[in-house]
Amino acid sequence: MARGSKPRLAVWKFASCDGCQLSLLDCEDELLEVAGALEIANFAEVSRAVAKGPYDLSLVEGSITTPHDAERIHRIRRASKVLVSIGACATAGGIQALRNFKDVNDYVSIVYATPAYIETLNKSTPIRDHVAVDFELRGCPVSKTQLVEVLSAYLNGRKPDIPNYSVCVECKLKGNVCGLIAFGPTCLGPVTQAGCGALCPTYHRGCFGCFGPKEAANTASLAAAWRAQQVTNEQLVRQFRGFNACAEAFRKESEANER
C-alpha cells in the first residue's frame, strides 16, 4: 500500500445468508469511521462501485458449493494480500453442509422440479479447503465486536485478539447458573468457542454451537454426559449437526453417534 493511500477492502459472498457481511453494516457506530479508514473497493451489497484488485484485505462470507465458485475463490485469493473468512459458512461449510451427509441428488430432487438444471457440488466446503486463509472468524453470524477487532487489528498491523476458550467461560463470567438443570441437558457450551457472550444460556436455553468447536473440544465426554441423562443418539446426532455440522470435531462426534 502506498504511503498516504487507504488500504483497500473487498467483501465477497459465496453460499450464505448475507448475515455475516450485514454484521459490518450493523456496526452503526463504527461504520463511517471504518469507511473513512479503508477504501471500500468491492462490496456489492452496499455499493455499485466496483474497483479492480489488488485488494489489501478481503473478507469472504459463505461456503463453496458450485464449480464456478470453486474457481472464483482462487481469483479472489490471487487479488488479495490478506484474506479473512468470516462466519460458519466460510469457516465450516455452514448449514448448507448438511448435504455432505447425504447424496446431494436426493436434495436436488426434493427442492427442484427440474434437477437437470442444477449445477452444484456434492459438498459444501469452507474457504480454507480451497485457498490459503490468513484468519478465520467464527460465528453464525460473526460477532460485531469481533469483526471490528479483526479490522482494527489489520489496520494496526497486529494479530486479532479473539479468545479460543469455551462458551462456558463466558457463561461463568456472566454469572449464569449452569443450564443443565434449568433448561435441560443439551448445551454445547463446553465444546463451543466463545465469542457470543454466552448468549443462549443467558436467554435460558442451551448453546447450539453456532460458533463452532473450540480448540481441542472434548465432544466425546460431553456426549457421554448427555447419554447419561437419557439423551438419545438421534438427538445427539442432530445436536452436533447444526450450523457447524462439518467442522471436524462436530462432524466426527455426530458420525460416531450415528452408528
Next chain:
Amino acid sequence: MSVKTIKVDMLARVEGEGGLTVKVKDGKVTDVKVTIFEPPRFFEAFLRGRSYDEVIDIVARICGICPVAYQMSAAQAIEDAFGVTVSEEVRQLRRLLYCGEWIESHALHVFFLHAPDFLGYQDAVAMARDHLPVVQRALRIKKTGNDLVALVGGREIHPVSVRVGGFYKVPTKAELAPLAEKLKWARDAAIEAVMFTAGLPFPDFERDYEYVALRHPHDYPMNDGRLASSSGLDVAVREYDQHFEEQHVAHSTALHSIRTGRGPYLVGPLARYNLNHDRLSPIANQVAAGAGLGPACHNPFKSIIVRAVEIVYACDEALRIITSYEKPAQAVADVRPAPGVGYACTEAPRGILFHRYRVNPRGQVLDAKIVPPTSQNLKMMEADLREFVTPRVTTPVEALTRQCEQVIRNFDPCISCATHFLRLNVERE
C-alpha cells in the same frame, strides 16, 4: 436492425447475487431476465427429519436481513400444526420484535440500498459526503431497530429467543423502558425521512398491479391476518396453495409465483399500504398524507416513501406495545407435538412470507414449503422492467441500465431468500 442489450452482471445493493438482462431489437423489448446465480442451499430438503424446536433457528439462516420474519412464520406454522394458541402478551411481544426488524431493515433499504439511486450516488458512503446528517440519522434509526431486536431476541442477526409457543426469555418492563426514548427519537427522525424521500425525483411510471398482503380486523398487518388482494381475494392463510402457485418460465432462470389463473402480483410495502392504510396509526397516516401518498399509490419508485412511512408506523407501534407492556406470566405456551399440517404467513419487510410444514406425531418435519417474498415478486419485477423500458428504448444504454437497476431495487429483492428454491443459472462470466 438495431439491437441493444442492457446487461448487469452483478446487481449491487441488493441482498444476494443476481444479474439482469434486457434485450431490445428494432425498438421493441424482446427479452427480460432477472438472472439469479446465488447457489441453492436446499433448506426445504434438510429440514426433513429435524425436530420442531430446531426449525426456527435453521430457517432464520435463509436470510440474514430478515431472520425475524422466518422465525415468526415458522413458529406460527408449527403452532398451527400442533393446535397451540399463544397468549395475547406473547402475540404483542412478537409484534414488538417484528417492529424492530421492520425499522432496521427498512432503514437499510431506504438509505443504503435505494436512496443513492435517486440522487445518483454509487453508495451511501459517497452520499454521506454531501448528505452527512441524513446518513448519520439513518444509521441511528437503523440502530434503534437493531437495539429492539437485540433486546427482545438476543441479537440483531439470527435472534435466539423465539421458540414454538412463545419465547425462551421475555424482557421485563424495566428492561424495555429505556427503548421508549430511542423510539420517540427514531419516530421523529423517520418523519423527517418521509419528507426527505417524498422530495426525491420520481420517474413518471404507474402500474396496474394486483396487490397481495395480509389484512387484519384492526392491526396494520405483521404477524397475522387473512390473505387479501386488490382484486378481491379474501381467504384464510391455509388456503394459500389453492390461490398461488410456482411456475417454470420459458427462459428458465427461476420459478416464479403467480396467482393461480390470474398472473403476476405484487407483495411488499406498496401492497400493504394500498390494502391497509386505514390500519396505520394516526401519526403514520398523517405523515403519509403529508407526503402526498393518498389512499393508494401505484408508482413502484415511491415504495421508498411507503417504507419510510412504515418506519414511522413501526416506531409508533413499538412505543404503544412498550407503554402497555406487562411481563407475560408465561413466556411459553404449553406445547405438545401432534401430527398435522400447519400454515402461516407473515409480513416480512419485503412482503408476505408463507410457510407450510407437515409434521409427524413427534413433531418432526416430514416436508416443508417456504415461499419468500422475492420469489413472489420475481415475475412482476420482469414485467415492470418490460413496461419501464418500452417507452424509453431510445435512452442511452448507460442511463437506462442505471434506471433498470433502480426498478429492481424498488422491490428490495432478497436473493438469498429466494434461492433456497430458485434454479441455478450458470451464465455468469
